[in-house]
Amino acid sequence: MRRLASLAAALTLAAPVAQAATVAVTADRMIDVATGARIERPQVIITDGRIIQVGRQGDAIPAGAERIDLPGVTLTPGLIDMHVHITSSPLYGGYNSLLFTDSFWTAIGVAHAKSTLQAGFTTIRNVGSEGYGDVGLKQAIDAGFVPGPRIVPAAYALGATGGHCDSTFFPPSMNEQSPAVIDSPDEARRMVRKMRKYGAEVIKICATGGVFSRGSSPGAQQMTLAEMQAVVDEAHAAGMKVAAHAHGASGIRQAIEAGVDTIEHVSLVDDEGIRLAVRKGAWFAMDIYNTDYTQAEGAKNGVLEENLQKDRDIGLIQRQNFQKALRAGVKMVYATDAGVYPHGDNAKQFAVMVQWGATPLQALQSATLNAAEALGQSGQVGQVKAGAWGDLVGVKGDPLSDVKVLEAPVFVMKAGETVRRP
Secondary structure, three states: OHHHHHHHHHHHHHOOOOOOOEEEEEEEEEEOOOOOOEEEOEEEEEEOOEEEEEEEEOEOOOOOOEEEEEEEEEEEEOEEEEEEOOOOOOOOOHHHHHHOOOOHHHHHHHHHHHHHHHOOEEEEEEOOOHHHHHHHHHHHHHOOOOOOOEEEEOOOOEEOOOOOOOOOOOOHHHOOOOOOEOOOHHHHHHHHHHHHHOOOOEEEEEOEOOOOOOOOOOOOEOOOHHHHHHHHHHHHHOOOEEEEEEOOHHHHHHHHHHOOOEEEEOOOOOHHHHHHHHHHOOEEEOOOOHHHHHHHHOOOOOOOHHHHHHHHHHHHHHHHHHHHHHHHOOEEEOOOOEOOOOOOOHHHHHHHHHHOOOOHHHHHHHOOHHHHHHHOOEOOEOOOOOOOEOOEEEEEOOOOOOHHHHHOOOEEEEOOEEEEOO
16 A cells, blocks of 8 residues: 555656646726726736636736637627526427427537627526526536536426426326425425535525416416525525515515525516615616527417517516616616527517617626626626636727627636637
8 A cells, every 4th residue: 555655646747747727818807897997909818727817918928828819809708698498499489398208408508508608698697497506517517528508507496396396287196296296394404405415506486386387377476485485594504595476466576585696587576676675785687688599580489479478578567677676776687588588689678778778888798797796706707807707798889988899708707717709
């Protein structure tokens, strides 16, 4: 045993020291998302995936560094989408999904991940996936087998029997039920522990009914305050954030009272819910683009008329409430519900946010600075600063003048690795 230890030590001493991979990125300008300032002729130095220096062109560059010069390009931090279903596709709505075997959805998630990354979204939060598909995809990306964004997975979304996050499309003879159904505070605690055990890094609950389930009203509350409090207590004790699908006013208010970190959709929020969010510091994650896609393409893709009608009923109200909440000072994160519309089109929501009252900077901050804070990853993602991951997006034009330029990035870098370049 001693001889083996000595041999191992000798081999370690003899091995060449690995050289740190360094890249220097320069461009015409860069947006400081914290202040809105346009920084002229920036230079970003990245070593082993992390930013080590942010300065100006002409500053010293480490010897041997790879150089990437981007004339005519404006840099932003890598973008973050806080509400994605990476293993879902909008092409198969209603009962059309039954055409495929279970593992099909994880397999197509590989293509979705690549499209999302190439669109400039270097971090996503996946809020619900069958069969722990988002966990497996995250592991494959992290291990370098497939390209994709950094994933914060939720695994299964927790919900009540017969609720939005249960299996609601089948007769009783089939005995179909989501593996994450909970109907009491004790069951809620156990399910949080189970999701964490199998790789979830955030907990998703369904506090109210939804649009794309059957037999439920989006406004109807489906979890009790006690159940939501149990989820939040258990998740927070484990260092995890909680996201609540909540369309209806009472479910929104009780999710905020329970201490939920981000409220998803928020379609039918009332004035009391808005005031409560401001007072408690809850984040709103409002997907105000996808109705355009669903109403144009949903029927062709097999979405049932019941679901399309619910989408029509709340689409405009949700946008009006986004405007009202934004004006009241509610904190906003960028959340699109990708999977309801095609992955890779994530940036189309920026223009809708601006149309409904956000400034271009507020829209950009929702997908960078704000999203990082809501994830608990400030200083790691969402900013171009020393110590953060080397995630960069480059666009032609100025996103603070025309936010639609974010829909067509010409350069994408994740952790110092170039994904797309001119």
